[in-house]
Amino acid sequence: MAKSATPMDALVGSRLRTRRKQLRISQEKLGKEVGVSFQQVQKYENGTNRIGAGRLAEISKVLDVPVAYFFTGNSGGPSADGERGDARAILSEPGATELLQAFGQIGSLALRNAVVRLARDLAGNFGEGAGGPVKRVPAARSAAASKTSP
Numbered sequence: 001m002a003k004s005a006t007p008m009d010a011l012v013g014s015r016l017r018t019r020r021k022q023l024r025i026s027q028e029k030l031g032k033e034v035g036v037s038f039q040q041v042q043k044y045e046n047g048t049n050r051i052g053a054g055r056l057a058e059i060s061k062v063l064d065v066p067v068a069y070f071f072t073g074n075s076g077g078p079s080a081d082g083e084r085g086d087a088r089a090i091l092s093e094p095g096a097t098e099l100l101q102a103f104g105q106i107g108s109l110a111l112r113n114a115v116v117r118l119a120r121d122l123a124g125n126f127g128e129g130a131g132g133p134v135k136r137v138p139a140a141r142s143a144a145a146s147k148t149s150p
Contacts, residue, residue: 003050010047012056012070017045019063021097034058 020030020041027038027045034055043049051059060067090096106112 005047005050007047008071009050012051013045013047015070015072016041016051016059016063018091018097019065019069020045021091023063025063030059030062033062 020027027041031038031041035058036055040049044051056067056070060069091100103112103115106115
Protein backbone atom coordinates (compact mmCIF):
# COMPACT_ATOMS: atom_id res chain seq x y z
CA MET A 1 0.00 0.00 0.00
CA ALA A 2 1.42 3.41 -1.04
CA LYS A 3 1.80 6.05 1.64
CA SER A 4 -0.05 9.29 1.05
CA ALA A 5 1.54 12.71 1.27
CA THR A 6 1.82 14.41 4.66
CA PRO A 7 2.17 18.00 5.90
CA MET A 8 5.95 17.41 5.93
CA ASP A 9 5.75 16.58 2.21
CA ALA A 10 3.96 19.90 1.69
CA LEU A 11 6.74 21.71 3.60
CA VAL A 12 9.45 20.00 1.54
CA GLY A 13 7.57 20.89 -1.65
CA SER A 14 7.16 24.49 -0.56
CA ARG A 15 10.88 24.79 0.19
CA LEU A 16 11.64 23.18 -3.19
CA ARG A 17 9.47 25.76 -5.00
CA THR A 18 10.99 28.66 -3.07
CA ARG A 19 14.58 27.62 -3.83
CA ARG A 20 13.82 26.82 -7.49
CA LYS A 21 12.29 30.28 -7.94
CA GLN A 22 15.20 31.96 -6.15
CA LEU A 23 17.52 30.39 -8.72
CA ARG A 24 15.08 31.18 -11.55
CA ILE A 25 15.00 27.56 -12.68
CA SER A 26 11.88 26.37 -14.49
CA GLN A 27 10.02 23.25 -13.41
CA GLU A 28 10.88 21.76 -16.78
CA LYS A 29 14.62 22.37 -16.38
CA LEU A 30 14.68 20.99 -12.84
CA GLY A 31 12.74 17.94 -13.99
CA LYS A 32 15.23 17.26 -16.79
CA GLU A 33 18.16 17.63 -14.37
CA VAL A 34 16.75 15.03 -11.98
CA GLY A 35 15.03 12.76 -14.51
CA VAL A 36 11.34 13.50 -13.96
CA SER A 37 8.65 15.40 -15.87
CA PHE A 38 7.75 18.98 -15.05
CA GLN A 39 4.34 17.65 -13.96
CA GLN A 40 6.10 15.51 -11.36
CA VAL A 41 8.00 18.58 -10.12
CA GLN A 42 4.62 20.35 -9.79
CA LYS A 43 3.31 17.46 -7.72
CA TYR A 44 6.40 17.58 -5.51
CA GLU A 45 6.01 21.34 -5.02
CA ASN A 46 2.32 21.06 -4.23
CA GLY A 47 3.01 18.30 -1.69
CA THR A 48 0.77 15.94 -3.66
CA ASN A 49 3.56 13.40 -4.25
CA ARG A 50 6.28 12.40 -1.84
CA ILE A 51 9.93 12.83 -2.80
CA GLY A 52 12.11 9.80 -2.17
CA ALA A 53 15.44 10.18 -0.37
CA GLY A 54 17.55 9.56 -3.48
CA ARG A 55 15.54 11.99 -5.59
CA LEU A 56 15.70 14.62 -2.83
CA ALA A 57 19.49 14.24 -2.75
CA GLU A 58 19.60 14.83 -6.53
CA ILE A 59 17.34 17.87 -6.23
CA SER A 60 19.46 19.32 -3.43
CA LYS A 61 22.57 19.08 -5.66
CA VAL A 62 20.83 20.83 -8.56
CA LEU A 63 19.50 23.55 -6.25
CA ASP A 64 22.85 23.83 -4.43
CA VAL A 65 21.51 23.34 -0.92
CA PRO A 66 21.98 20.58 1.67
CA VAL A 67 19.15 18.07 2.02
CA ALA A 68 18.44 19.49 5.49
CA TYR A 69 17.39 22.77 3.82
CA PHE A 70 14.08 21.17 2.86
CA PHE A 71 13.22 20.34 6.48
CA THR A 72 14.13 23.59 8.26
CA GLY A 73 12.08 26.68 8.99
CA ASN A 74 8.81 24.83 9.27
CA SER A 75 7.10 27.00 11.88
CA GLY A 76 4.85 28.95 9.49
CA GLY A 77 2.71 29.92 12.44
CA PRO A 78 2.59 33.06 14.51
CA SER A 79 5.85 34.20 16.08
CA ALA A 80 6.37 35.93 19.41
CA ASP A 81 5.60 39.33 17.86
CA GLY A 82 2.31 38.08 16.40
CA GLU A 83 3.42 38.19 12.77
CA ARG A 84 3.60 35.22 10.44
CA GLY A 85 6.77 33.46 11.55
CA ASP A 86 8.24 32.05 8.36
CA ALA A 87 9.03 34.47 5.55
CA ARG A 88 9.91 31.52 3.35
CA ALA A 89 6.31 30.37 3.50
CA ILE A 90 5.24 33.77 2.20
CA LEU A 91 7.82 33.58 -0.59
CA SER A 92 6.31 30.31 -1.78
CA GLU A 93 3.00 32.05 -2.48
CA PRO A 94 2.28 32.61 -6.19
CA GLY A 95 3.73 35.94 -7.34
CA ALA A 96 5.66 36.63 -4.12
CA THR A 97 9.16 36.32 -5.55
CA GLU A 98 8.23 38.39 -8.60
CA LEU A 99 6.81 41.09 -6.33
CA LEU A 100 9.96 41.10 -4.21
CA GLN A 101 12.21 41.26 -7.27
CA ALA A 102 10.24 44.21 -8.67
CA PHE A 103 10.32 45.91 -5.27
CA GLY A 104 14.10 45.53 -5.21
CA GLN A 105 14.35 47.42 -8.50
CA ILE A 106 12.59 50.50 -7.10
CA GLY A 107 15.34 53.01 -6.35
CA SER A 108 13.27 55.66 -4.58
CA LEU A 109 12.70 55.23 -0.84
CA ALA A 110 9.49 57.26 -1.12
CA LEU A 111 8.15 54.93 -3.82
CA ARG A 112 9.13 51.85 -1.79
CA ASN A 113 7.24 53.26 1.19
CA ALA A 114 4.23 53.91 -1.05
CA VAL A 115 4.30 50.27 -2.22
CA VAL A 116 4.41 49.05 1.38
CA ARG A 117 1.46 51.31 2.30
CA LEU A 118 -0.47 50.05 -0.73
CA ALA A 119 0.18 46.42 0.20
CA ARG A 120 -0.89 47.01 3.80
CA ASP A 121 -4.01 48.81 2.63
CA LEU A 122 -4.93 46.00 0.23
CA ALA A 123 -4.30 43.38 2.91
CA GLY A 124 -6.54 45.29 5.31
CA ASN A 125 -9.36 45.60 2.79
CA PHE A 126 -9.25 42.19 1.14
CA GLY A 127 -7.74 39.75 3.60
CA GLU A 128 -6.81 39.12 7.17
CA GLY A 129 -3.20 38.91 8.29
CA ALA A 130 -2.09 35.76 10.11
CA GLY A 131 -1.40 37.80 13.24
CA GLY A 132 -4.68 39.75 13.30
CA PRO A 133 -5.97 42.90 11.62
CA VAL A 134 -3.58 44.98 9.57
CA LYS A 135 -2.99 48.55 10.73
CA ARG A 136 -4.70 51.10 8.53
CA VAL A 137 -2.70 53.67 6.60
CA PRO A 138 -3.15 57.17 8.10
CA ALA A 139 -5.81 59.34 6.44
CA ALA A 140 -3.20 62.01 5.58
CA ARG A 141 -2.06 59.81 2.72
CA SER A 142 -5.53 59.80 1.17
CA ALA A 143 -5.74 63.60 1.32
CA ALA A 144 -2.66 63.91 -0.86
CA ALA A 145 -4.09 61.41 -3.32
CA SER A 146 -7.43 63.25 -3.49
CA LYS A 147 -5.74 66.43 -4.77
CA THR A 148 -5.40 64.75 -8.15
CA SER A 149 -9.00 63.54 -8.17
CA PRO A 150 -11.71 65.57 -9.99
